Amino acid sequence: METLVTDKVSTFPTRYARGWHCLGLAADYKDGKPHRLDIFGTRLVAYQGEDGALHILDSYCPHMGADLSTGEVRGNELVCPFHHWQWGRDGKCASIPYCKRIPPRARVKAWPTLEQNRLLFVWHDAEGGAPDPEVEIPRIDACFSAEWTDWMMRKMVIQTNCRELVDNLADLAHFGPVHGSPASYFCNTFDGHVGYQMFQGEESELLGSGLRADSAYFGPAYHVTRMSARTGGQTVDTLLLNCHVPIDQNSFELRYAIKVKRVPGLSEAENQAIAEAYAGQAHKSFFQDVEIWHNKIRIDKPVLCDGDGPVYQLREWYEQFYTNVADLPAPSRKVFECKAGTWRQLDEVPEQARSQLHLI
Template sequence: MSARPYKIEAQPLVQRYARGWHCLGLANDYRDGKPHTLNVFGRRLAAFADSTGQIRVVDSYCPHMGADLSTGRVEGDTLVCPFHGWKWDGDGQCQSIPYCKRIPPKAKIGAWRTCEQNKLLFVWHDPEGGEPPESVAIPPIPACESDEWSDWVVDKMVIGTNCRELVDNISDMAHFATVHGAPVDYFANLFEEHKATQLLVGRSARLGDDELIALSTYFGPAYHITEMSGTSGGHPINSILLNCHVPIDMNSFELRYGVIVKKIPGLSEEQNMEIARAYIAQAQAAFYEDVVIWDSKTRIDNPLLCEGDGPLYQMRDWYNQFYLDAADVRPATRARKVFEITVNEGGSVPPLHHVFEG
């Protein structure tokens, strides 16, 4: 008698967005003197740069008569409502009303904490209203400030599914060969506190001639950086990949994918740019192969796994901490855990304790 078909389970999504820093792309894109509309976390926000260049994010609907502040204009340190001209600063305070001297005491809108790091803009989200602890600060990437590296090339798209589908990739070893044509010799995950790290050693004809080493880390629920090294055309290629998302609603998210490449000594600026552009195009093409899958797959809470699939359930337990009240997160969820899979015994594998030490 044959076994019954495996039943896919998918519980209804809880209407909640992750606690943590979320990347909104290149910071300088917001310094154009205009307000920017942000449809994130199931709501409408407005971003603008004040007179000092600091980027401010506030709730976008004016509490006076409901106009969308992101369709207004920037004036000094304020965002001016397009409907009646009320002026709101980056702290959410109403600074003036053109036809009234007395500002109502309740004239305040929500203001969101932001930070800039690595030439990127981040916004903090916490459904409990807590401030970001120092332990989750976005780490600096020295290459972003170095003349030895190219500038970020960042692309943006909207994916019509829940953002968990994207985060699953940090533990999905098996898809690299199937989707990307990149066989894996060694694969490991480290989960600890607010970080999830993946170490991959494999081969990719698209991104290098020989062995490819990629060290990837999620810093919180939505900001993912990969340091990648390989060779192309006999030249060593070192790149840093940005993979970040911010939820629009429970069934869609805005995704930004970016790349910077280290310049090769001895080559001209034009030659380096040509290599960088070609490498960036190939890296983006590889990533977009995942996007095709996400666009058509279904959500599954109980994936049927086999040996070699990677620690998907352990990864989801780590990821779930960002959707709970901070007091409800189990210590075991944030405790240090290491998993490794050696696929090709003949491949060269960096010692795990050297890569994941500390």
């Protein structure tokens, strides 16, 4: 299919993506202590103030360079360990213990934050723009429902550029060789800031039969999958979280989490056993990808064949998060479907690929 190969994508810029980035479970930051974050090529600090909200600031004190993440939380302020200058949640210096006059330039950057789906997010924009309300992280009702288990999360560091992870959204061909889960149906839709994938497979070595995985990137770094498969005589419904935050251009923090829908009629102990067993299988499947990422390099212009799918179109979609807002093209939607090993570009999303993510 000719439209699947193009030279429009250039080498990646050195900036980091514009959008919301997930920092893991919000509860992990609500202990009254500052938390160090080595991300976006710098160091930040996250903490909960007495107002109950989570705040994120640049971590290096502009006074004499001390690391605020080694200080302490006092009320809604962060106290520098070096000279005890106190920094408010807005980034302004609130007090200096040995001086009444606060210099007008005494401020650090305060980063926009968001709590959603029991998770903490931070907004990054190389141009310094405020969060775009059009790209807010959607609520997942399952995260607030007793019908589902809590997130079971793992964190790791991957030593490559984070784009290598995003490529998986369009990489149909790896499911068989890497996961033992060949696809019987596959569809990608790139629609504004959301990139969708619909995957269906008859049999998976690790995850069961009749596998259906309906997933989406909401922005550049937050990926959610609604998955269903039959295993051990039960149909297991799961939610998978796959999100990343760049440490620098050659490494990123990766958080992978799963929650499982409880089976009606089973005891809590039985449901927990099913959830933990399936989470173990899902983690094992995911680590098959991790092993690849740990050992690969970045190829900016890969040599593709007809069966590889819309890898270049995915990268064109992904480039929007590295492009100045004023230079962004008008939003568009592109649909690519693979049936019986043949790719084609469509004008509309086919019924078989209609997203069910709104049901979560």
